[in-house]
Amino acid sequence: MNYPESQLILEEIKKANKILLNCHRGPDSDTVGSALSMAEILRNMGKEIEIICPSNIPEDLFFLEGSKDIKKVDFKTFDFSAFDLFIVMDSSTYGMVANSKEIDKPNTKIIVIDHHHTNEGFGSINLIDSKITSTSELLYKIFFDWSVTLNQKVATCLLTGIIGDTGAFQYGGVGKSTLLIAGELIDLGADKDEIIYNIYRSINFKTIKFWGKVIEMMQIDEKSHFVWSAIPLSIYEEYGKDSSAKEDGANLFFPVVKNTDFGVIMVETDKDILSISFRSRKDFDVSKIAEEVGGGGHKPAAGAKVENRFDEAVEKVLSACRKYANKKV
Ligand SMILES: [Mn+2]
Known part of the structure; x- marks a missing residue:
């Protein structure tokens, strides 16, 4: 048994008929892989499943079966009453689930399954x-506790999530256990090459050009040891408004610059809404800076959303960066 909570979660699932699952705002491989694998396992148990997300699913994940059926919904108006249970995965706050801090949790029973150390534990069961x-x-370990068989579809979704959240096994924290699980998933039929091809080698030409602009506008703060780039809405629109361009660009260019501790990319994705990704180069904990501006995440990678006029929002983020950079967290 990996986790004592696994059984408690399974008991709640057994009691429920209609179960709701989520993908968090700005969906990535891990949230989509988690939701689709859980959906498959629960459907095989005879449950009726719906997956909801406040944003569009990025096209590079359309190779995952069922990804196009994930429903984009407005959490303000969505009717939760038809569901017996809401399993929330890969989301550290309910704001990340609903895409707004202003929206209250529904009355439906919530189970939280996550790996963010900033998770607020907002469910009635939290793993x-x-x-x-x-x-x-984490789901691989839970499914092991449940003694369920993983088919090829589940294995593919789980390996996609693992590859996405580890930058293809690059990030700190990846050790024997992750690599052994990845090996098991390949044995179960997950196609590593197909996943890499879809996630890392299927980039829109316009997005490449957008990254060119991001790099051109990148600045280095030599005193505080970080790089940053702030892209206004007009440029984001000019280059096609690709919803995953910021995250992917953050992974590629912001944790790699010599003589820096971290990097920050800020993109005005809608009028007066600044979407931010922080990436650490080595041991620096960027989740502290993200939290300072109302976001969260992990030590090597974190994010936030600041609603303010573009230049004011950028200034707010930069001053948080300088505050923590000088503290040497
Ligand atoms: Mn994740």
């Missing part, structure tokens, strides 16, 4: 393991 590199890896 949070912040030592695990991805929620998909």
